[in-house]
Amino acid sequence: xxxxxxxxxxxxxxxxxxxxxxxxxxxxxxxxxxxxxxxxxxxxxxxxxxxxxxxxxxxxxxxxxxxxxxxxxxxxxxxxxxxxxxxxxxxxxxxxxxxxxxxxxxxxxxxxxxxxxxxxxxxxxxxxxxxxxxxxxxxxxxxxxxxxxxxxxxxxxxxxxxxxxxxxxxxxxxxxxxxxxxxxxxxxxxxxxxxxxxxxxxxxxxxxxxxxxxxxxxxxxxxxxxxxxxxxxxxxxxxxxxxxxxxxxxxxxxxxxxxxxxxxxxxxxxxxxxxxxxxxxxxx
Amino acid sequence: xxxxxxxxxxxxxxxxxxxxxxxxxxxxxxxxxxxxxxxxxxxxxxxxxxxxxxxxxxxxxxxxxxxxxxxxxxxxxxxxxxxxxxxxxxxxxxxxxxxxxxxxxxxxxxxxxxxxxxxxxxxxxxxxxxxxxxxxxxxxxxxxxxxxxxxxxxxxxxxxxxxxxxxxxxxxxxxxxxxxxxxxxxxxxxxxxxxxxxxxxxxxxxxxxxxxxxxxxxxxxxxxxxxxxxxxxxxxxxxxxxxxxxxxxxxxx
Ligand SMILES: [Fe+2]
Numbered sequence: 001x002x003x004x005x006x007x008x009x010x011x012x013x014x015x016x017x018x019x020x021x022x023x024x025x026x027x028x029x030x031x032x033x034x035x036x037x038x039x040x041x042x043x044x045x046x047x048x049x050x051x052x053x054x055x056x057x058x059x060x061x062x063x064x065x066x067x068x069x070x071x072x073x074x075x076x077x078x079x080x081x082x083x084x085x086x087x088x089x090x091x092x093x094x095x096x097x098x099x100x101x102x103x104x105x106x107x108x109x110x111x112x113x114x115x116x117x118x119x120x121x122x123x124x125x126x127x128x129x130x131x132x133x134x135x136x137x138x139x140x141x142x143x144x145x146x147x148x149x150x151x152x153x154x155x156x157x158x159x160x161x162x163x164x165x166x167x168x169x170x171x172x173x174x175x176x177x178x179x180x181x182x183x184x185x186x187x188x189x190x191x192x193x194x195x196x197x198x199x200x201x202x203x204x205x206x207x208x209x210x211x212x213x214x215x216x217x218x219x220x221x222x223x224x225x226x227x228x229x230x231x232x233x234x235x236x237x238x239x240x241x242x243x244x245x246x247x248x249x250x251x252x253x254x255x256x257x258x259x260x261x262x263x264x265x266x267x268x269x270x271x272x273x274x275x276x277x278x279x280x281x282x283x284x
Numbered sequence: 285x286x287x288x289x290x291x292x293x294x295x296x297x298x299x300x301x302x303x304x305x306x307x308x309x310x311x312x313x314x315x316x317x318x319x320x321x322x323x324x325x326x327x328x329x330x331x332x333x334x335x336x337x338x339x340x341x342x343x344x345x346x347x348x349x350x351x352x353x354x355x356x357x358x359x360x361x362x363x364x365x366x367x368x369x370x371x372x373x374x375x376x377x378x379x380x381x382x383x384x385x386x387x388x389x390x391x392x393x394x395x396x397x398x399x400x401x402x403x404x405x406x407x408x409x410x411x412x413x414x415x416x417x418x419x420x421x422x423x424x425x426x427x428x429x430x431x432x433x434x435x436x437x438x439x440x441x442x443x444x445x446x447x448x449x450x451x452x453x454x455x456x457x458x459x460x461x462x463x464x465x466x467x468x469x470x471x472x473x474x475x476x477x478x479x480x481x482x483x484x485x486x487x488x489x490x491x492x493x494x495x496x497x498x499x500x501x502x503x504x505x506x507x508x509x510x511x512x513x514x515x516x517x518x519x520x521x522x523x524x525x526x527x528x529x530x531x532x533x534x535x536x537x
Binding site for chain 1: 286287289290291293294308309314316317318320321324325328329330349362364365366367368369388404405406407408409431433435457475478479480
């Protein structure tokens with residue numbers, strides 16, 4: 001499947017608190033990403049706000065609940081809810097996670113870690129395939145924020161690269177998650193970037209993390225609750241120098257600041273994409 | 285083998301046991317880090333409940349609310365994907381939550397918060413406008429079955445909490461303990477267009493609307509109500525319903 005046709009411009013996470021500002025915003029190339037689960041509703045103003053915003057700005061649907069890395073197949077009801085939203089909002093990008101969150105009929109509202117084993121890879125690829133087939137769309141898969149390694153864990157980049165090879169999915173490179181992993185479990189960033197098929201990366205996430213020093217060794221926690229940290233900006237620059245510009249999102253889920261603050265962060269990302277866009281054009 | 289990993293993890297994040305997951309760590313000394321997952325799952329659920337029950341949270345304070353919400357989550361974790369509709373049944377939990385027994389009306393506040401959320405996200409539907417029925421002959425009007433708007437939620441409360449709830453909802457706090465006396469109160473919560481509204485109903489109107497909500501015709505609902513509340517004025521109740529906009533416009537015309 002081909003990567004979706006969206007120019008490498010910068011967007012922000014959209015929350016209901018910012019609906020009016022989002023509708024009125026006119027920044028060049030601005031796009032918005034939502035969690036589709038928050039729009040799986042029978043009706044009401046939230047859906048109509050998104051109708052209006054989607055008329056003005058491109059949308060991305062970023063799922064947090066498909067549990068693709070879980071032991072079970074994707075939930076048919078949840079797939080149907082996704083399909084309805086895709087039909088209604090015609091998103092330019094759709095994405096999910098290398099994570100799991102559902103077991104039997106209980107849903108755990110978090111992105112839980114997938115063991116990086118051969119059998120987990122087989123199940124994950126089966127589930128990505130089911131999701132892409134059901135929706136008729138390529139899905140971008142996001143790399144996880146990791147806190148620990150489990151015995152028998154293989155290489156994360158190989159796991160993702162093999163998923164791309166088998167399913168034709170794309171990747172969503174969360175630079176903050178990559179950085180968090182490099183600090184928490186010694187992920188080798190250079191090696192990771194070498195092993196990842198750059199052509200498959202269809203979107204980049206930038207988000208804030210918190211440093212928890214209560215456990216002795218500092219633990220970086222992927223909170224999406226603050227501004228993007230300096231080293232993450234630097235890693236972002238390394239990434240786009242290496243792979244070229246990609247649609248880039250400022251991801252913020254908690255401690256929501258004023259809309260203008262997010263736009264300022266987004267403008268910072270957008271400025272870093274422009275030279276890369278020019279040199280990408282120059283290479284053609 | 286691998287199913288065991290997920291079962292063990294479910295036990296970890298449900299707060300049942302962390303040892304089975306800790307045993308699988310490459311570095312056993314990092315078992316404390318697993319708390320990140322356990323905390324995320326619980327706090328996502330708690331924050332979703334806080335957002336869904338804002339007046340309960342305001343009246344109890346967040347420090348009281350959090351353990352009450354956590355106890356609910358333990359018994360009733362989300363069983364659908366996403367948290368937008370999470371928290372059905374929280375009012376009953378509040379009613380039975382021992383530490384909240386000094387606030388006996390709190391469960392009714394929770395019922396109002398829940399009705400607001402359900403009305404807010406309910407399926408959209410036309411509202412019955414006065415012009416739709418103004419021209420109908422009395423005999424036809426009598427047989428009309430104008431159900432309630434699909435967003436409407438009729439509540440029979442045990443405490444007269446609507447005003448307190450309403451004030452909190454509109455940002456006007458009235459302090460922690462309003463000192464109420466138990467007394468039945470019927471409230472209708474609905475969303476005619478984009479904004480959720482609510483109104484206190486007299487017992488006759490509540491009875492009348494409940495019949496209409498069951499699909500009964502205007503005449504039959506009126507008779508039923510008059511038999512119980514001889515002072516009930518069907519024309520006035522119907523007129524109020526039309527002008528406020530809580531009858532469904534999806535009626536035969
Ligand atoms: Fe992300």
